[in-house]
Amino acid sequence: MTTTRFAPSPTGYIHVGNLRTALMNYLIARKAGGTFILRIDDTDPERSKEEYVDAIKQDMEWLGLHWDRVERQSERLDRYAEAADKLRQMGRFYEAFETPTELDLKRKKQLNMGKPPVYDRAALNLSDAQKESLRAERGNGVWRFKLDHERIEWNDGILGDISIDAASVSDPVLIRGDGQVLYTIASVVDDTEMGVTDVVRGSDHVTNTATQIQIIKALGGHCPRFAHHSLLTGPQGEALSKRLGTLALRDLREQGVQPMALLSLMARLGSSDPVELRSDMAELIDGFDVARFGSAPTKFDVQDLFPLTAKHLQSLPLSDVKDAVAGAGVPADLAEPFWAMARENITTLSDLKGWWELCRDGAEPMIADEDSDFIAEAIALLPEGPFDGDTWAVWTQAVKEATGRKGKGLFMPLRKALTGMERGPEMATLLPLLQVIRARG
Numbered sequence: 415m416t417t418t419r420f421a422p423s424p425t426g427y428i429h430v431g432n433l434r435t436a437l438m439n440y441l442i443a444r445k446a447g448g449t450f451i452l453r454i455d456d457t458d459p460e461r462s463k464e465e466y467v468d469a470i471k472q473d474m475e476w477l478g479l480h481w482d483r484v485e486r487q488s489e490r491l492d493r494y495a496e497a498a499d500k501l502r503q504m505g506r507f508y509e510a511f512e513t514p515t516e517l518d519l520k521r522k523k524q525l526n527m528g529k530p531p532v533y534d535r536a537a538l539n540l541s542d543a544q545k546e547s548l549r550a551e552r553g554n555g556v557w558r559f560k561l562d563h564e565r566i567e568w569n570d571g572i573l574g575d576i577s578i579d580a581a582s583v584s585d586p587v588l589i590r591g592d593g594q595v596l597y598t599i600a601s602v603v604d605d606t607e608m609g610v611t612d613v614v615r616g617s618d619h620v621t622n623t624a625t626q627i628q629i630i631k632a633l634g635g636h637c638p639r640f641a642h643h644s645l646l647t648g649p650q651g652e653a654l655s656k657r658l659g660t661l662a663l664r665d666l667r668e669q670g671v672q673p674m675a676l677l678s679l680m681a682r683l684g685s686s687d688p689v690e691l692r693s694d695m696a697e698l699i700d701g702f703d704v705a706r707f708g709s710a711p712t713k714f715d716v717q718d719l720f721p722l723t724a725k726h727l728q729s730l731p732l733s734d735v736k737d738a739v740a741g742a743g744v745p746a747d748l749a750e751p752f753w754a755m756a757r758e759n760i761t762t763l764s765d766l767k768g769w770w771e772l773c774r775d776g777a778e779p780m781i782a783d784e785d786s787d788f789i790a791e792a793i794a795l796l797p798e799g800p801f802d803g804d805t806w807a808v809w810t811q812a813v814k815e816a817t818g819r820k821g822k823g824l825f826m827p828l829r830k831a832l833t834g835m836e837r838g839p840e841m842a843t844l845l846p847l848l849q850v851i852r853a854r855g
């Protein structure tokens with residue numbers, strides 16, 4: 415059965431980059447009728463925070479990316495220790511004692527000589543006595559996985575055929591000197607034991623995948639299908655990594671971005687299919703195919719979310735937005751006509767308030783000098799209430815006949831006088847609202 419996971423480290427809020435990973439894994443699982451696991455990668459006790467775990471769950475719920483179960487790496491440390499023992503017994507695990515400064519120096523020397531900065535495996539030559547004295551001097555060493563120097567190959571769901579020379583990769587550290595288990599092995603143990611069949615993640619993980627394939631094989635596990643999506647850049651192609659902090663999902667939510675707008679964009683951005691606003695999750699699932707994504711960096715412009723949000727809001731019935739309408743101050747009995755007027759004229763729900771204020775308080779009229787007589791004449795012709803959907807047509811017809819004005823010269827001054835703006839809602843829907851409310855006030 416298809417099983418996927420989204421595996422954030424709870425060291426911060428999720429941002430648009432993580433969302434791409436979460437969404438792709440979610441859609442693959444749902445499309446196949448499989449299982450979607452939310453896995454919390456919290457083996458780092460210093461950087462992992464419970465508040466981020468809660469925030470990740472809230473953000474996922476806001477988006478409607480429901481998981482089938484939660485797993486936490488911090489509760490599975492014994493499983494990782496067991497796997498580490500297995501690798502030790504197989505002779506695939508060795509202790510190394512270089513300090514970060516020493517490693518840095520080695521890397522610099524290699525680079526100076528034009529060589530790739532790959533760990534030189536010096537620790538493999540240490541005798542037991544040397545290890546003993548290094549341990550006494552520096553504390554426990556790190557544990558590195560000894561890669562087999564052969565080509566590691568897989569068919570990537572997005573990148574196609576990949577072949578990496580293991581000799582060009584440093585033996586990965588899987589356990590730190592202080593005993594902390596690192597993601598590389600924890601993830602392998604989890605993916606294997608949880609029967610994960612498909613792993614989609616960012617292309618910054620490609621080298622990890624190569625080493626993880628060897629670790630999975632060493633432990634006798636079954637390799638999932640891997641797919642690596644391209645990294646997001648800003649609209650100009652600039653690196654987004656530094657700005658991701660400002661592109662947290664909760665900030666986008668604060669700015670009024672609607673989940674469907676965000677999901678619709680992310681499910682298509684960087685693929686050969688056009689971005690289309692989807693109306694619900696079922697449509698997103700239906701229209702998703704990971705193989706349609708390309709390896710080129712994907713440009714992301716936060717501004718693209720707003721037209722999609724506006725379009726999504728336009729499609730909603732009042733029942734979906736009634737809290738927001740009430741929150742803007744609109745009385746329940748006017749909610750229906752108010753929403754019918756406002757929905758076409760908002761970008762986010764926070765714009766409702768302004769339209770409500772216009773209905774309730776009226777606007778500072780915008781009347782050009784040359785229009786002042788015309789407006790006075792028009793106001794005198796306003797029909798008696800109550801106004802309805804036909805009032806605007808009846809009124810403007812009467813004004814037209816009386817003044818001889820027509821087209822833009824007729825409508826625009828009236829709009830500006832009534833709303834203080836050159837653009838806005840259909841006057842036919844707005845006019846009855848203005849009147850009802852004003853009459854009450």
Ligand code: GLU
Nearest residue numbers: 421422423455597601615
């Ligand atoms: N915790 C890892 C990360 O956030 C998970 C990567 C993976 O999907 O394997 O980068």
